[in-house]
Amino acid sequence: MKQKILWQKDMNAKALDQNYVALIGNPNCGKTAIFNQLTGLNQKVSNYPGITVEKKIGKLKSDFDKEINVLDLPGTYSITPESIDERVVAEQVMDWIHGINRPSVIISVVDATNLSRNLYLTTQLLDLDIPVILALNMMDRINDKSVLPDLSNLKDKFGLSAVVPMSALQGRGIDELKNAIQTAIISPKPKKSKMLFSSHLEVHELLNPLVEFLQKQFDYKPRLARVQALRLITRQSVVDLYRPPHTAEHNFDAEIVNEIEKFREDAVRAIEKAGLNHRTLEATIRYTWLDNLLQQSENKEINSLKKKSRSENLDKILTHRIFGPILFITLLVFIFQSIFAWSTYPMEWIDAGVRIFGNYILDIMSTGILRDLIVEGVVGGVGAILIFLPQILILVFFMTLLEDSGYMSRVAFMLDKLMTKVGLHGRSVLPLISGYACAIPGVMAARTIDGWKERLITIMVLPLMSCSARLPVYAIMIGAFIPARKVFGLFNLQGLTFIFMYFLGTFTALVIAKILSKFIKEKGRSSFVMELPPYRIPLMRSVFRQVYTRGKLFLFNAGKIIMAVSIVLWFLASFPKLTTDSTNISNLGQIETVNPIHNSYAGKIGHAIEPIIAPLGFDWKIGVGLITSFAAREVIISTLATLYNIEDDGENMLSLTESLKNDINPKTGQPVFSVLVALSLMVFFVYAMQCMATLAIVKHETNSWKWPAIMFVYMSVLAYVASFIVYQGGTLIGKF
Amino acid sequence: MHSVADFKPGDVATIIGFSGGMELQSRLVEMGFVPGVHIRIVKFAPWKGLLELKIRNYHVSIRMNEAKNIMAKRYER
Numbered sequence: 001m002k003q004k005i006l007w008q009k010d011m012n013a014k015a016l017d018q019n020y021v022a023l024i025g026n027p028n029c030g031k032t033a034i035f036n037q038l039t040g041l042n043q044k045v046s047n048y049p050g051i052t053v054e055k056k057i058g059k060l061k062s063d064f065d066k067e068i069n070v071l072d073l074p075g076t077y078s079i080t081p082e083s084i085d086e087r088v089v090a091e092q093v094m095d096w097i098h099g100i101n102r103p104s105v106i107i108s109v110v111d112a113t114n115l116s117r118n119l120y121l122t123t124q125l126l127d128l129d130i131p132v133i134l135a136l137n138m139m140d141r142i143n144d145k146s147v148l149p150d151l152s153n154l155k156d157k158f159g160l161s162a163v164v165p166m167s168a169l170q171g172r173g174i175d176e177l178k179n180a181i182q183t184a185i186i187s188p189k190p191k192k193s194k195m196l197f198s199s200h201l202e203v204h205e206l207l208n209p210l211v212e213f214l215q216k217q218f219d220y221k222p223r224l225a226r227v228q229a230l231r232l233i234t235r236q237s238v239v240d241l242y243r244p245p246h247t248a249e250h251n252f253d254a255e256i257v258n259e260i261e262k263f264r265e266d267a268v269r270a271i272e273k274a275g276l277n278h279r280t281l282e283a284t285i286r287y288t289w290l291d292n293l294l295q296q297s298e299n300k301e302i303n304s305l306k307k308k309s310r311s312e313n314l315d316k317i318l319t320h321r322i323f324g325p326i327l328f329i330t331l332l333v334f335i336f337q338s339i340f341a342w343s344t345y346p347m348e349w350i351d352a353g354v355r356i357f358g359n360y361i362l363d364i365m366s367t368g369i370l371r372d373l374i375v376e377g378v379v380g381g382v383g384a385i386l387i388f389l390p391q392i393l394i395l396v397f398f399m400t401l402l403e404d405s406g407y408m409s410r411v412a413f414m415l416d417k418l419m420t421k422v423g424l425h426g427r428s429v430l431p432l433i434s435g436y437a438c439a440i441p442g443v444m445a446a447r448t449i450d451g452w453k454e455r456l457i458t459i460m461v462l463p464l465m466s467c468s469a470r471l472p473v474y475a476i477m478i479g480a481f482i483p484a485r486k487v488f489g490l491f492n493l494q495g496l497t498f499i500f501m502y503f504l505g506t507f508t509a510l511v512i513a514k515i516l517s518k519f520i521k522e523k524g525r526s527s528f529v530m531e532l533p534p535y536r537i538p539l540m541r542s543v544f545r546q547v548y549t550r551g552k553l554f555l556f557n558a559g560k561i562i563m564a565v566s567i568v569l570w571f572l573a574s575f576p577k578l579t580t581d582s583t584n585i586s587n588l589g590q591i592e593t594v595n596p597i598h599n600s601y602a603g604k605i606g607h608a609i610e611p612i613i614a615p616l617g618f619d620w621k622i623g624v625g626l627i628t629s630f631a632a633r634e635v636i637i638s639t640l641a642t643l644y645n646i647e648d649d650g651e652n653m654l655s656l657t658e659s660l661k662n663d664i665n666p667k668t669g670q671p672v673f674s675v676l677v678a679l680s681l682m683v684f685f686v687y688a689m690q691c692m693a694t695l696a697i698v699k700h701e702t703n704s705w706k707w708p709a710i711m712f713v714y715m716s717v718l719a720y721v722a723s724f725i726v727y728q729g730g731t732l733i734g735k736f
Numbered sequence: 737m738h739s740v741a742d743f744k745p746g747d748v749a750t751i752i753g754f755s756g757g758m759e760l761q762s763r764l765v766e767m768g769f770v771p772g773v774h775i776r777i778v779k780f781a782p783w784k785g786l787l788e789l790k791i792r793n794y795h796v797s798i799r800m801n802e803a804k805n806i807m808a809k810r811y812e813r
Contacts, residue, residue, distance in 0.1 A: 078766045114794045117768045234762050280754070283765035291770075298774075302811070304793050305748060305776045312778065312795070321782040413797045417785025426786070527760045527802060529767070532788060532795040 020069035021060070021181055024089065024125060025109030026118050027075030028533040030137040032056075033168035034109055035072040036542070038178070055088065062178050068185070071103065077117075079124050080282070081237050084447040084455075094241050096128055097224065105161065105184045107177070109135045112142050112165070115149070116290055122158065123286050127227045131161040131184045135177055140167040147304075149294050157293055169539070200285050206270040207233075210263040217256060230282040232264050233271065239264060311406070311534040319410050328411055335398045336502055339391050339471075340495045346390040351655055354383030373570055376645035381566025381638035382559060384656050388472040388634070389551060392437075395468055396550040397543065399437050404538035408433070409530055416528055422510045423517025424461075425454035426528050432458065432509065435465030436502070437550070439694045443701055451526030457516045459701060460711055463694050464509040466502050466686060468554075469633035473685045474501050476637060480657045481678040505686045512714070562638050565628050569639055572602040573624075573646050597647050616684065616720070617677040617727035619665060629690045636685075676734070680727040688719035738810070741787065741803035743777045749808040750774055758805040768792045774811055 025031040039058030060068040073089050081090035096102045106125050110118035125132050134154070142148065155163045162180035166173020210229040214220050220228060232238045242257045271278045317323055358379045365371040402408050408430050416426025424432075427449045435442035442462045449455040466474070478494050485493045576599065597603050605627065606620030613623050621643050625636035637656065644659035663672040689695070695708040702708075743749055751773050754761040761769075768791055778788040778795060788797045798806075 077763070080762070080766070082763050114792060117792050117794065120766065120768070277754075277761075279762045280765040280770075283762070284770055287765075287768065287770045291773075301774055302748065302813075305774055305790055312790075315779075319779070319781065319788075321780070325782055413786055413788065414782050416781065416799070417783040420785065527763075528786065528797065528799045529760065529763055529802070530797050531767075532797055534795075 019066060019185070020057075020071055020103050021105040021107055021185075022071045022073060022092075022103040023107050023109055024073050024121065025075060025135075025137075026077055026111065026121060027531065029075065029109045029111040029118060030168045031075060031109045032072060033539075033542075034107075034135060034137065034166075034174075034177070035070060037168055037171060037174045038070050055092075060178070060181070062182070064182055066185070068104075068181065076121070078121060078283075080231050080235050081241070082235075083450040087237075087241075090238075090241055093128070096130065097220070097228070098218070102130060104131070105181055106130050106132045107135050107181070108132050109137055111138050112136045112148065113138055116287070116294055116296075119290055119294075120283070120286055123290065124227070126158060126160075127224055129221060129224065132158075133161050133177070133180050133184055134158070134163045135173075136163060136165045137168055139165045139172070140170050147300070154293075202274065203230075203271070203276070203281065203285070206274060207267055210260075210267045213259065213263050217259075227282070229267065230285070232260065233268050233278045234282050235279075309534060311532075314535055315410065315532075318407070319414055324410075324414050328414065331402075333499060335395075336499045337492075337495045338398070339394050340475075340492070340498050342394055343390040347387050350383075350387045350389070354379065354386060355655065358383065369574075372574065372646075373567065376574075377566045377570030377642055378563060380641045380645040381569070382563055384637045384641035385472065385559070385562050385634055386555075388475060388637075389554065391471055391475060392468045392554055393547050393551050395471070396437055397547050399434060400543045400546045401538055402433070403430070404536075404543060406533045406535045409532050412530060413532060420526075422514040423454070423457050424510075424513050425449050425451060425458070425526060427530065428454065428458040431462060432465055432506075435462045435467060438467050438469070439463045439465070439691065440697050443694065443697050446701070453517070453520055454526050456520060456702065456707070457513050459698055460516055460707065461509040461513045463689055463691065463711065463715065464505045464512065464687065466505045467633075467691075469691070470501075470685050472634045472637045474498055474682055476656060476660070477678040477682050480660050481673060481675050501682055501686055504683070508687070508718070561632050562635055565631050565635050566638050566642050569602060569624070569628060569642050570646065572605075573597055573600045573643055575600060597643065602643070615728065616723040617674075617680045617731075619672050621663075621672070622681065626684075626688075626690075630692065632693075633685065633690050676727055676730040679730070680723045683726050684719045684723040686719075687715055687722055689715035737807055739804045740775070740777070740789070740798075740806040740808050741800050743808070743810070745777050745779045747777045748774060748811040749777070750811050752807040752809060755805050755807055758802070760802055761805075764798075764806070767796065769806065775808070 023031050023035055035056065035058065038060055040061040055074075056072040058070050058072070060070050062068070073092060074085055076086045076089045078086075079090050079093045081087040106128070108122040108125050110122060122132065122134060136151075151163045151165070154160070161184040164173055164177045164180050166177060168174070204226070207226065207229045210232065211222075211225045214225040214228055215222065218225075239257065239261055242252050242260060243254070268278045271281065277284075318327065358375050361371065361375055361379065365374070402411075411433075412426040412429045415429050419426055419428050428446070430448070431442040431445040434445055439462050442465070443459050446455050446458045446462070449458060475498075478497050482494050482497045487493050487496065574597075598607070602624050603620065606624040609623045609627070610618075610620045613626065618626070621640060622636075624643065625639040628639045629636040640660070641656045644656065644663070648659070660673050661671070664670070665672045689712045695712060698708045698711060699705055737752065738749070739755070740749065740751075751769055751771055753771050754764075773791060776790045778790055780787055781797065784800065786797045786799055787803050788795060790796075
């Protein structure tokens with residue numbers, strides 16, 4: 001009984017400051033749209049860059065005197081966890097069952113066009129002894145109201161606090177929902193609903209030992225004990241919810257869990273002996289009850305089955321076995337071309353703006369260290385990165401469109417067969433594609449893959465997808481060194497090079513996945529059950545919000561790192577100042593200027609590693625850039641900008657492109673950069689693992705240092721070898 | 737007896753149950769694949785890895801080897 005006291009104490013401590021409602025529903029039921037409508041723009045976005053948060057909390061926007069918070073949980077079909085992302089909801093519900101953090105009201109969001117499957121989850125929520133409001137969403141898509149059941153009957157039979165027909169998309173029903181929340185909070189006594197499976201009496205007896213144990217051990221109410229017993233026999237994963245160690249707040253002794261396990265096994269055996277299927281028992285009982293209640297005639301069911309929706313007609317082309325894949329590739333090419341083409345003008349404006357600003361500061365401030373720091377370090381470094389904002393915004397814009405329209409699940413559908421051939425999964429496609437924006441949300445999104453082996457491989461190859469932090473590197477190298485020629489009269493050579501870099505990373509990811517699948521011997525089943533949601537026109541408001549959020553994250557979070565690195569670098573590159581004469585006489589008797597930067601700390605570090613990277617065609621400045629880019633890839637750009645500005649002694653602000661083109665290697669008299677060096681550097685960035693944040697998230701998701709370590713090593717080796725081949729091979733070809 | 741994998745696009749069938757100790761059946765049954773419910777086969781994915789079907793007014797895709805474990809009979813009015 002020790003356990004019981006533990007959580008009861010918790011309940012008392014937390015019950016005082018609890019006044020919140022929880023939103024739960026199937027994936028694609030419009031839950032997040034309702035959340036945004038309820039909270040206005042007040043939602044608390046994750047403080048971790050670029051991650052779609054698992055749970056979101058916001059303040060309810062209303063004129064009640066009480067402050068009410070809204071908790072948004074990830075979409076799930078059931079509170080019995082099947083995949084890792086569903087565990088979040090299952091664990092939360094486990095907390096509630098044990099009196100921790102119980103919400104005042106649960107809002108069960110259901111898609112009105114798909115009632116029976118959505119209400120399945122609602123029936124599970126009703127057992128928790130918490131008032132439930134049914135938010136009947138997507139009413140705008142119901143043309144024929146006769147398909148809906150009698151709502152007041154539904155309310156009574158389920159024992160709901162309220163049923164609110166609504167359309168979050170059109171903003172209808174939101175006020176009614178707010179009122180229903182208020183009413184439910186003021187009168188929090190839930191009406192008793194019917195015991196769901198009073199019909200299956202033979203099952204009751206078989207479950208009794210387990211039920212009694214749960215009642216005795218955890219003080220569950222009879223109804224909860226019974227459904228929890230049913231859930232326990234459905235899946236082993238439910239037993240694991242009781243098992244420590246745990247991220248959730250409830251925690252039980254291993255001994256108690258072992259006892260649950262024992263009772264569970266007995267119950268499973270008894271049920272199988274009675275000729276019943278323990279895996280499907282809970283769902284069968286609930287659906288029997290539900291289907292009986294909704295009473296849809298067979299004719300109606302068949303008619304709705306045979307009806308072809310707009311989405312199905314669209315899919316005749318979009319997932320056609322030949323046109324579908326072709327269209328997908330075309331779309332990707334179009335997106336990457338657009339990133340380059342659409343951003344030209346905004347980038348020029350930003351570039352000009354930064355230069356004008358830098359020169360303005362040069363004018364108004366008197367010469368001195370502070371002016372140098374601001375112009376060379378801050379304006380030069382941050383400005384060099386700012387210029388890539390348009391491209392990143394365009395990329396995020398397209399990624400959000402693809403996801404929000406419902407197209408990404410079609411891509412998973414089309415490509416599953418190919419993905420399984422290289423050891424991945426159809427559901428690897430979305431994480432991999434979102435890796436084009438940033439690896440971190442991609443690694444998180446890999447949670448939706450239910451096979452551990454496929455999930456691990458997806459995570460391991462994900463950083464090979466060129467993320468938006470590489471984009472500035474490609475863009476500046478291509479802009480400076482690849483001629484803007486038209487090829488085949490249609491494509492721009494610069495755009496093609498750009499696409500090639502993305503292709504190289506993607507292709508390598510698939511090859512590495514295949515290799516890893518041979519080595520990783522994790523046993524595990526893999527399956528693919530995925531809903532294909534109806535297509536919808538993305539809400540521009542929410543697309544732009546996503547673009548805005550990403551842009552802000554890039555500017556502020558990345559900006560902070562870049563600013564800090566730029567300042568530190570400026571010091572390293574500016575000191576020690578040469579005290580002796582900065583000129584000496586070379587062998588030939590010519591007067592040669594030794595730029596003080598060579599003697600600075602940064603110069604020394606760069607020169608020290610130069611022998612290692614010289615075979616790749618890189619000089620010491622690029623070397624410094626490679627080191628600083630471990631803070632974040634894009635930092636190499638600001639590093640080079642800062643270094644060049646200091647070298648120029650801040651006489652005036654040149655754009656980085658011009659500085660790169662003008663840079664002459666003092667030893668050879670040749671330009672430092674050439675097409676070959678640019679290619680070698682880009683290939684290095686395609687492969688190199690230069691992102692601490694990604695390594696950290698991989699450690700978190702795989703729960704060991706082993707995988708991030710392997711990731712770092714294989715990617716570093718790949719980067720070095722590939723750049724070596726590009727530069728040395730290219731040089732060799734050039735000789736003939 | 738047939739499995740869902742035996743049908744062609746356009747066919748309507750009635751779910752009977754699952755064969756073998758298929759792990760996935762808990763999930764499928766939670767998504768509404770209970771005996772007596774009807775489905776329509778919509779299409780095969782490119783390279784025939786997956787099958788799309790309509791059930792309870794929504795579309796879902798499953799792998800062919802999973803479809804082989806779902807028993808069904810042809811629906812006749």
